[in-house]
Amino acid sequence: MRYVKRAIEDYEMIAPGDKIAVGVSGGKDSVALLRILAHLRDYSHLSFSMVAIMIDPGWKEVDIGPLADFCSKFDIPFYLVKHPIARIIAAKGENNPCSLCAKLRSGLLYSKAVSLGCRRVALGHHLDDVIETFFLNLVHAGYLRTFRPVVYLERMGIHLIRPFSYVPESALVHFVAREGLPVLPPLCPYAGKTQRAAMKEIVEFIAQRYPYFRERFRTALQNVSLADLWKQRRPKDDHGGLDL
Template sequence: MKAQRLFSYVRRATDDYNMINDGDKIAVGISGGKDSLTLLYALNGLKRFYPKKFDVVAITVDLDFGIQDFSKIEKYCNDMDIEYYVVKTEIANVVFNERQESNPCSLCAKMRKGALNDFAKSIGCNKIAYAHHKDDMIETMFLSLIYEGRFHCFSPVTYLDKMELTVIRPLMYVPEADVIGFTKKYELPVAKSKCPVDGHTKREYVKNIVKQLNKENPGCKERFFRAVLNKGFD
């Protein structure tokens, strides 16, 4: 996928759901993975021609799993003239050692989002951009169906009352395959997570189910996505 196609996807999402307004200061949560790095590139590119003026900063919540090198990400941000912050935490120790969680992803995500929100608020951001793409939305719908018994997906735009922050998801129209292609084409500096459960989660299980269903029923993934959009968001 070329940059112009990425910008087109993101422009469509921001316009369809009014994600960006004049004067916004948007924090992009950078995990070090392909999705968040692609989102940062996209928003930085969108800034150059979008009619509404906004600023972008990048924030990494360091979970303290160990050897995750953020130096290349720092250079990536510097090259784009984007402020980059690393927020140190002890989330890994709390989740895996102190609490010994049987479902570590849930607590980890909650603590990570809390740290990101607090820091973003402290530096004057009014919005946070998450890097959920099209496949994430489909998989979230399946996770909800299988484990909660309801048809549900996160909203493209969510206002957090307590924090007075708005969460936006500008990659919602971008297929994961295009994110992978973009990451390789533009040689984005992925810093892979050292999380011990990475690749062994319920989401990974559902991802494989959707992949198999689409293989056996070509085009059904696109129909799943349309079903999510048609149902609307809570």
């Protein structure tokens, strides 16, 4: 909770009167995010309201009952948006299904949020996601780049916020178990099989040797010595980072 509050403060993620849409996959991270934001809504000086939005891409049948009950218990309006993303991907014979699925899912999530009057969309990305994304971009695309705690999407007029940006994944695993939160089975057939899983192993390998690695990584992102980076390539040489 301390880390979440600090990230929210450091990056001014929540303003008085905000209505926040929480993107919920049913996985542990987004369910933990729902629980913690509901707690902050009810017991902190922050004054905001929230809704939960789940995009069902139609990979398989999922019983969302436990999640809907959980939302109702904590007074969080729950919206399920069904869209045949899985069918679209199968019809296209897509060779990068994760990227297309993520794009379509995000579009649906942001549009639903806007239609509900939400100008902030909260996502459950945590510190391990930040580090893994950095390494994915480094290794596969040759970029020093990862996602930010807050991003303004001008086209949609919304801020994406990532309140778990300072929180290591292990803390969320413990939190979810301790609170007995209702985590649904993965919606996605590719879960755990992506390139990200390989990066997870590498991050864990380094952290075993250097226990403060994750924390150091976070502070490093806030202490970039730009003057020591190399001369940048011209924009026409820019092939873009990985779409992660």
